[in-house]
């Protein structure tokens with residue numbers, strides 16, 4: 307009898323891990339098709355031109371965002387900030403500064419929820435509430451969206467399409483939210499960059515996230531990529547880039 311129970315237990319473990327593995331594979335395969343399924347809505351990278359887009363998520367705050375803006379200003383680099391509605395409402399002056407200095411603002415939901423576990427009405431609310439805050443502060447309606455954790459599904463993408471948004475994930479992950487030292491943040495970015503790259507970094511986080519590495523790495527990242535011949539552009543500039551006229555600097 308005991309042997310049979312153990313046997314059953316083994317079989318159960320084997321079977322459930324098989325199902326989990328299959329679910330993970332099919333989810334990944336399905337997720338990777340979103341660019342084909344929603345070509346006008348969802349992007350992970352730009353066309354293969356010598357341009358890259360720096361993107362900063364989860365802000366604005368008063369700790370890291372101003373430091374990042376100072377560096378971008380000094381280096382004459384324009385970037386894209388995917389902001390949270392709740393943070394925008396707390397720091398409207400930072401939203402106005404980001405826009406005034408020529409950067410693009412995108413919607414990153416109101417309070418950073420995982421949209422793929424949300425109902426249609428909650429998804430709509432997260433997008434619309436953030437949009438309302440941004441319109442109230444800046445008079446501009448954002449057209450760009452990044453889902454928290456990059457998590458989208460057909461329901462999220464359909465809602466975004468109906469609301470007139472384009473969703474942008476990334477092709478280069480700095481992993482900076484893990485409080486990494488500048489050297490590693492820099493390495494993570496520089497090793498992955500290719501023409502048309504969309505680079506994910508953060509300009510704010512929770513109290514456990516130390517983004518000092520992001521700030522310290524930024525000047526070096528910019529200098530190195532400029533030397534490699536890249537231009538820094540915003541998301542709309544990258545995705546609308548003319549692929550015929552842009553070449554690497556020799």
Ligand SMILES: [Zn+2]
Nearest residue numbers: 363364454455
């Ligand atoms: Zn985020």
